Amino acid sequence: MNGYYPVMLQLRGERCVIIGGGRIAERKAIGLMEAGADTVILVSPRITARLQELVACGSLQWNCRTYEPEDATDARLLFAATDDSGLNRRIADDGRRAGALVNTVDGDAGRGFLNPSVVRRGDLLIAVSATGASPALSARIKRELERQYGEEYGYSVEQLRRLRDYVKADVSEPGERETLLRLAAEEVPIRDHADMEPKAWVERLRAKRPLD
Ligand SMILES: C[C@@]1(CC(=O)O)c2cc3[nH]c(cc4nc(cc5[nH]c(cc(n2)[C@H]1CCC(=O)O)[C@@](C)(CC(=O)O)[C@@H]5CCC(=O)O)C(CC(=O)O)=C4CCC(=O)O)c(CCC(=O)O)c3CC(=O)O
Ligand SMILES: NC(=O)C1=CN([C@@H]2O[C@H](COP(=O)(O)OP(=O)(O)OC[C@H]3O[C@@H](n4cnc5c(N)ncnc54)[C@H](O)[C@@H]3O)[C@@H](O)[C@H]2O)C=CC1
Structure with a gap:
């Protein structure tokens, strides 16, 4: 048993905080918005063009600065999504101490949650995870399921x-x-x-x- 337990979280009204604003932070932010999360906060001195658009249309809040431990306070979900693995580990520790569920994008996944690959068809939600062994396999199986379970x-x-x-x-x-x-x-x-x-x-x- 590898210790992972799948759940479906209801994120409406829950505070979701992403540290980092690169390609991976962008994917996490879009995934949250597709789930209907309405309180998504980005903390990063730089963010991608797509994230800037989402900030401009009011879908995301952006704190344009580097991480501070207070960012972990009151987060329900916290994403350590910077390109600095030492910092990601500190963010994860702060988050756990504050009671948040933490996702670490660079593989230090032992004590947090992982994002599965997701197919959405209205209220049907199919999630696939290789629990860190192979994100590429999860993405492939998702593409197969997309063909099998159409719109x-x-x-x-x-x-x-x-x-x-x-x-x-x-x-x-x-x-x-x-x-x-x-x-x-x-x-x-x-x-x-x-x-x-x-x-x-x-x-x-x-x-x-x-x-x-
Ligand atoms: C542990 C986990 C933590 C987490 O992020 O939650 C994690 C970690 C890492 N991913 C890495 C690489 C890649 N990630 C993807 C894609 C996705 N990664 C996702 C989840 C997860 N990725 C969690 C495990 C889930 C599982 O195993 O099932 C998906 C499913 C969901 C999402 O991110 O929303 C999304 C699919 C999106 C879709 O549906 O299409 C691809 C493929 C691609 O981009 O097409 C590659 C390249 C190929 C490969 O590596 O397989 C690296 C190495 C970075 C490096 O090389 O430095 C690490 C770090 C490490 O493992 O050390
Ligand atoms: N989980 C996954 O699916 C994958 C994870 N990765 C991992 O994700 C990491 C990030 O990848 P990318 O987004 O492509 O990197 P990137 O270089 O595009 O973005 C890094 C972001 O972190 C921000 N940042 C750096 N220091 C910060 C600080 N002190 N406070 C706040 N923000 C800070 C930067 O401003 C930038 O926006 C990679 O280093 C890699 O380890 C890579 C591929 C897939």
């Missing part, structure tokens, strides 16, 4: 959520709920013009439900 899954998962809300409210018998939701999950992906009105969908599923 149509975004619409499908939206419809499955609607169906599930309906079934939770309307079908009182737990065994029947489970059977219906499993059968529905087997039917996706669905075409985005298909009528997936929950009531009619449940009726269709009931008609094809295996007799038990």
Whole structure:
């Protein structure tokens, strides 16, 4: 067992602090924004052109200076993303002392979190990690999954959520709920013009439900 445990973190309203403003910090910042993080703070004397654009449109805050230990205070997630590995280690220590979850971009990953490679299709989120053994393999598997799970899954998962809300409210018998939701999950992906009105969908599923 290598000690890694996957979770899905809800980042809305959580303070995310990135130290560094290079290519890798940029990738981490964009990943946070794709997740819906709304409080992302960059600390770096220099940042990339893309990060400057994101600062200009108000998506990120930028503190244009070098790291100070106070930057780690109150961070929920802290990214040590500079090109100085000694500094990254100090940032990580400060962050852990302050109770933050810490990502260190240069391999000192023993006691923090790693970023997986991610495929997003609406509410479907597929994350892949080789836990530091091979980021290139994670990226390759992500590309394979992107082909296997196309954009149509975004619409499908939206419809499955609607169906599930309906079934939770309307079908009182737990065994029947489970059977219906499993059968529905087997039917996706669905075409985005298909009528997936929950009531009619449940009726269709009931008609094809295996007799038990
Ligand atoms: C430990 C970890 C910590 C962390 O950053 O969280 C880490 C560390 C390091 N990455 C390095 C190199 C590369 N990283 C990538 C790409 C990604 N790296 C990501 C995560 C992670 N990288 C975590 C482990 C995750 C895992 O193993 O699954 C991804 C998945 C997610 C993301 O960063 O958001 C993102 C895929 C983006 C996508 O989806 O496409 C590529 C490929 C490419 O760029 O195409 C290369 C070159 C090829 C190679 O090295 O494999 C180096 C060496 C630097 C050097 O040589 O000096 C280190 C440091 C070290 O390991 O020593
Ligand atoms: N995790 C990953 O996927 C990968 C990680 N890496 C690692 O990431 C490191 C960073 O790579 P890049 O972003 O390409 O480097 P870069 O050189 O483009 O950026 C480094 C950034 O750190 C900032 N910085 C330096 N000292 C600072 C300080 N005291 N306080 C605040 N900011 C400071 C600089 O201003 C710059 O913005 C590399 O050294 C490498 O070890 C490299 C490739 C992939």
